[in-house]
Every structure is written in C-alpha cells, then in structure tokens.
Amino acid sequence: MGKVRLKIDGKEIEVEEGKTILEAAKEAGIEIPTLCYHEKLLPYGACRMCVVEAGPGALKPACATYVTDGMEVKTSTPEIQEVRMTVLQLLFGERNHYCMYCESSGNCELQDLGYKFGLDHFEFPPYEDKYPVDVSHPYILLDQNRCVLCRRCARACAELGGHFVLEVKNRGYQSLINIDLNNQFAQSSCVSCGLCVQVCPTGALVDKRASYLGRKEQAEVIKTNCDRCPVGCGIEVYRRANFILKVYGDWDSPINQGVLCKNGRYLPLYEDRPRLNAPKLKEGGIWTQISPEMAFKVISEKKGAATVFLEGSLPLELLQAFKSALGDRVFALNEVNPPIPSTATLKDLEDADTYLVVGVDLNERYGVVGSMIKRRVVPQNARLIAVEAGSLSGITDFSYEYKDIDTALGEARKGEKVVAVYSSLPEGISERLETESGFKYLFLPYEANTMALKELGIEHKVPQEKVKIYVGENISSARSPGDFIVAFTPFETPELKSVADLLIPITWYLEDEGTFITLEGKKVVRQRVVTPAEGVLTVEEISSRLLKI
C-alpha cells in the first residue's frame, strides 16, 4: 500500500493510505476527542465530537474521513472547540443526563467529555420527552433516556457478534434503539452475548447484576481466560473485594478479540446451585461433616477397589493429580475422542466461504465460534449449511436434517473454502462427513478441557464399577445396592446427595488457577480471581493429599 503525506496541526507526517484522519492523528500522538467511535468497529461518524478542519467546506469527522496526499488538518482551533462544545451541549440536553442517579456515572464517556470540556451547566433546557426503558432482559437493562444514538451497540451486535438484533428506528430526536422489530428484549432474538453493554459509552445499556455495586475505579481488572468451553476466550474480570462484579471480553485476546458468549459472560455469575463447603459422609442415611483427613482416609481405604471418573471441565493440574495417584484406574466421564480430528484453526473461519455446521447450536454452545461464523454469513460474505444446528437454521436457506446429509454435503461442496464445524456426531454421519477431501475440519471438544484429557491419555469409559470416584461440577450417577460413590464436587445438589456416600468440596471457576487446553491445542491459564470459601479444597491441596493416599 502507498504512503500519504499530510500535515496535522503543523506536524508533517506520513501514514499508510486508507487511514482515517483520526488514526493518522493517533499515530502522530495527537488526541482527537471521540464518542461514537470504537476501535473495533467500522467508522460511523454520528456524534461529530471528532470534527476537524481538513480543506475547504464544512468541518469533517476525523473518524470517517480518509487521509489524502497533501491534506492539511487542524484538530483544535477555537472554532472547532466551540463546535465540539455545542455538540456536547446538544448531547447532554437531548435526553436524561442527570449523572447523580445514573449507574454509569464515573464510567461514562459522555461524562468524561463533559469534564474535559469544562461543561458546567446546560445551555439548552433539557429533555422534555420520556423514552422507553426495557427491563425485561435477564442480564441487561436498556434505558433509552441515556442513549446518545452512537449506534455502537448495534454495530457491535452485528459486526462483532454476528447477531444483528439491534438497530436504530425513527428519525432525529425520536430515534430509538430497536430490538428486532419493536420487540421487548426478553422476547427478542438476543443471545445475551453482552457485547452491546460492553461497548455502550453511556448508562443506556447496563449490566443488571453489576449495577450500583461499584465503579470501575473501585474494581480491579484481572485478565484471564474463560473456562466454560474449549474456545478459551480472553476475559477481563472486574473484581471488588472478593466478589466478581462482571466479566468483559478482552479486546486484546488473540482468540476472541473481545467477543464473548452468554456462557462466558453471564451464566457463571448467576450460578445458584448450593455450594459444598466441607467434606461430608453419609452413614445410615445421615450426612455428617467430616475433616479432610477423615475424607482422604476413606478414599485411601477404598483405593484398591475404586475407579475414578473425571469430567473434562477440570484444570489440567487436577486431572494430572488423579492420574498420578490412581494411574490406570482413571477414566474420562465423557467422550474424549473427536469423531473426525481437527484440521482447521479459528483463523480458517475468517476467510472460509462455506461453513458446514453439523449437530451443534452455536448460539447455545461455543458461542464465540458462532459469532465468527454468523458475522460473515448474515452479510452474505459466506454461506452457512446447517445440519441439525438448532437455532442457527434461522439465518440460512440451507438447513437440513440428518437424513438429508447428502444434499447438505452436495451444497457444501459448491464452496471453495469449506470448514466443517461439529462436536459429537451420530453414527453414520461422521463417516459421511470425513470422506470429503476438500473440507477443513474444526472439531469443538465436548468440554472445556477435553483436550487435556486427551493429552494425558485418559480414555472415556462408562461407569459400571461398585466403587466410583467422580470428579466434576455436573456429576450425576446411577446407584445399585452395594455401591460406594464418592464425588469431588463444588456443588451439593439434592440429586447428587441422594446417590453419593462421600462428598469432597473442590474449587470452581475463577476460585483456582489452572491450565486449560483450547480447541486449537493452545495452553491457557485460568487465574485465581477470588479466594474460595473456607473448607473448599484447592487443586493444590487435593494434589498433595492424593500423593499420600
């Protein structure tokens, strides 16, 4: 690409062709105020905070004006500053910007601009109309009275999430964020990825759970990785004291570039199964709390007869600890092997022209992979062939049942760069699928750390033994007379208590550090963000106790 020479505020600079004035100025270390602009989104030019002088005629939005050779740009003449102040006054005056009772006060880009420009009163009598508030969504609140119509939410929902739920309706001051076509949030096609909240610069879209629990400056932000599925997205966890306020996507993560799904952003924070906080033993139908020593004594006694079943949701270190202690009597509770091994990486999703998604609803699981596909399919940059892919069938004309797999494959073959995406496949289907020579294959491992089980050579087996030790967060078991069932688990659900004999509490989610192997085979480390409750045994404690049994 060619270079372009231009002058910004008298400074001679050279930048690549195709850059905007805003980007060029940034490179030159010159700051231009913005509001609707977002680094990860396409330029929109709605708010006019970034206006600059660039050649004859009206002031131009720096975020949406491309540099040309010999251009002379002025970014902060008194005239420009006055225009920006008027823009700010209009933005503040149009809707309800009484910060003192706004959740986003202290974390609002409009407010920051007000402070920066020394806005200390309203020039225009504010806000005569009452705009709708939508509280129906389980996790998100939309207050249109605080909206500045920057359209970041709609742009992120579409461009990054691929969900295309939000748009703007009406004109001028009557403009409103439109959910689907005049829908309420709760009834809409929203998949609760939370991107809209993450990009909203104001208090118009807020996280219900984190509301009023603390401001950004009162929270610590810890970068780590999501352990809810094998995509392993980069996350930013907002922690205040020993409490997780919210989870945001990490814009800098090479895996997900800021995008998250419901399972990563919201679900773990709404977990409400009762926690197990001490080892418990059932004798004669009565549960009694026991010490960890006592619990491991029981395990040691049963050791000879016991078989261990590990969930793939556990960190590598814990899997390893059980494997070292109990060797060849350690199995995976769930499937481990792919029906067809992966040949693709997430990068291959970026330029595929055809996606063949089989047997998995990417709106429900592996949501960020879903976003990577949907954001290219909906604007018709690529085709989606959905075979029993649940709600994904709603965005494609090519939706099939398993019995029509041959038609689906025929349709997929019309593409040049085809990526098949699947998790478990029913018998017969994988055989049909794997013979396609032109396809790339992206296997979505069954659980967050299935790949670690695979690396450790732990095979799947259906539990049949009399003495079983389960380890995981979603344990359920059948029980026959004479069985002895142990569960290392974070949760003591009534179902589990009705079948188990011994329960030992383990850490869960961001309570412990641990390694996860993503679907691409990358090792990522989940940090400890919060301290577990007293009595809960950490991976380290369990490992050292297992060594001694």
Added chain:
Amino acid sequence: MKKITLASDWLEGCAGCHMSLLDMDERLVELINEGLVITATPITDLKVPAFGTDIGVLEGAVATDHHEEVAKLFRERCKILVALGDCAVFGGINTMRNYIPIEELLKRGYVNTESTVEGKIPQGPGIGKHLKKCMALNEVVKVDFYIPGCPPSADAIYKVLKDILEGKTPELKEELLKYD
C-alpha cells in the same frame, strides 16, 4: 479590607449543598477573615438578601411559584448569582416529577403512601404552587457561575468563593468538576 457580602437560600433541594458549604470548615473562617460577610441564609433570622449583595448562592431546582419568586429576588438583589449543586445547575433529581401529572404525584406522596393514614394534600397560602415543570435555575434567571455536584465538594465551593474574593473568574476543572 474590602467586604464582600454573600446571601444564600435553598429552593427545591435537600440542603446537602449547604452541608458541603459548611464542610469548608476552617476555610470558611479563612474566607471570612479575607472579607467575606455572610448575611441572609436559611439559618439566620434575616432571610432576604439586601439590595446590592455581592454574591447570591442558590441551592435547589425551581419547582414552585415560591422558588421562582426567590430566584428572581436573588437575581434582582445580588450582583453575582451562583447556582450551587446539581439541582440548581441542571434541575437534578427533582426533574423526575416532570413526567408524572402533579395531582397523581401529590396523591402518591401525601395520601397513598403505604405508611399514611387519612392523609391529605396540604394546601394554603403559605405553600408554594407547583409550576408545570421543575427547572434548573438558569431556565428562570440569568446565572453567572455554576458549581455542579451532588453535592458539590467543599473544595469546589471554596475555589469559586476564593476566586470571586480575589477578583478572578472562577473556573472548575478536573477533580473539582463533578456531576455526582
């Protein structure tokens, strides 16, 4: 030493801004030693500013005909009028009532409140009548300086008064400029 007189009052506010004024603590004494004379305030017997008062400070939004009268009186009698706090500056939390019909609002407050027995809406010549809309001070009279904040910090109030005493144009920046 040149004396600078100050009068203050509150309109539809919570008195929090005046608390912040008192929060200046020993700096209030400092300002007085530098010539500030506090005349009519809500806690003095004298309630009305004298003609030619140098600084008038008003807290609270303009919500009733009484407030409007006080605002106009202050404007008429004070050389410099300062809007103190978010309610006076922007209208503030009081403006929430602009979206509820007045009758409904009064009923909710005085009659239908869960803890009220045989409530009635107070009426009489001493009680202000609600204006159609609750407003910021600058929607009713010209305001010279603004101290936003809910409440504004004692530091911000001190800065503005000190600047005026020293003959400078007050300007709030950075930590002193807050909307909450």
